[in-house]
Amino acid sequence: MEPYYAGWLSLLPPIIAITLALLTKEVISSLLIGILSGTFIYSVGTSASSLFAGTIETAFNVMAAKVDFNILIFCTLLGALVYVIAMAGGTRAYGKWATRKIKSRKAALLSTGGLGAFIFIDDYFNCLTVGTVMKPVTDSYKISRAKLAYIIDATAAPICIIAPISSWAAAVGSNLKTTGAFTSDFSAFVATIPYNFYALLSLVMVAVICLTNADFGPMRRSELRALKGDLGAVDVPQASQFEAAEKGKVWDMLVPIGSLIVFAVVGLLYDGGYWGSDP
Known part of the structure; x- marks a missing residue:
């Protein structure tokens, strides 16, 4: 596909997808309609011979071209790492340690x-790790699961989309470079950071809510129920429950996660040619 400048029309697909998701509470069909609206605009702008066929064909071509099995394997291994850490007792040990150290x-x-904010390598790994690790801590202070989920969600993707070394940086940078407006993937990604208002304002909002405890709307109602003992926990199916090791140590969690972050950063720098390449 050749790049096509659609001007303000490029805002319509995400607006349509978000609006439909809010109205229907159904994400998959909303995203699909948003994608089709974008490919329709592309077909009209590139004067496709058949708008209907061009819209469908462009959508399939885009989705097929963006399938990256490396990312699928990467995310699968991240999930496996979180499970292994939990089975080794590292998550439980860290939760107990954090509960003793955190006093309010x-x-x-x-x-x-x-x-x-610290786990910036990947948003999926961020959600899996922070949720598993901090759940015992927040439960001990009667913080609702809804608020825990909000803090996790509002830091995971936003921190990854503005961190120069992350899975998102590679994806966004490579896509923007195809426009020809940037000299490299890295420069393309860095140029977007000051304009990523959603990510920046989300992180500011998390800091404000954590510091002021200014809850409102459904979040406030969830917090009031949590103070009475109803955390809003979801029952885990019996088949997915497991028994973690009793003798786990804090290092059983810190060493694997620290190693992942260090070696991921080193690997990204090496793959990007910042060191190890021939002069």
């Missing part, structure tokens, strides 16, 4: 947000 509700909220 505000500190528990800030620790959750801070850990979410």
Whole structure:
């Protein structure tokens, strides 16, 4: 596919997808309609011979071209790593240690947000790790699962989309470079950071809520129920439950996650040609 400048029409697909998702509460069909609206605009702009066939064909071509099995394997291995850490007892040990060290509700909220900002390699790994690790801590201070989920979600993707070294940086940078407006993937990604208002404002909002405890709307109602003992926990199916090791140590979690971050950064720098390449 050749790049096509659609001007303000390029805003319509995400607006359509978000609006439909909010109205229907159904994500997959909303995203699909948003994609089709974008490929329709592309077909009209490129004067396709058949708008209907061009719209469908472009959608399939785009989706087929973006299938990356490396990312699928990467995300699968991240999930496996979280499971292994939990089975080894590292998650439970860290939760107990953090519960002893954290002395207030505000500190528990800030620790959750801070850990979410620290794990910037991948948003899926961020959600899996922070949720598993901080759940015992937030439960001990009667913080609702809804608020825990909000803090995790509002730090995972936003921190990854503005971190120069992340799975998102590689994807966004490579896509923007195809426009020809940037000299490299990295420069393309860095140029978007000041204009990524959603990510920046989401992180600011998390900090404000953690520091001020200014809940509102459904979040406030969830917090009031949590203070009475109803955390809003979801029952886990019996088939997915497991028994973690009792003798796990904090290092059983810190060493694997620390190694992942260090070697991921080193690998990204090496693959990007920042070191190890021939002069």
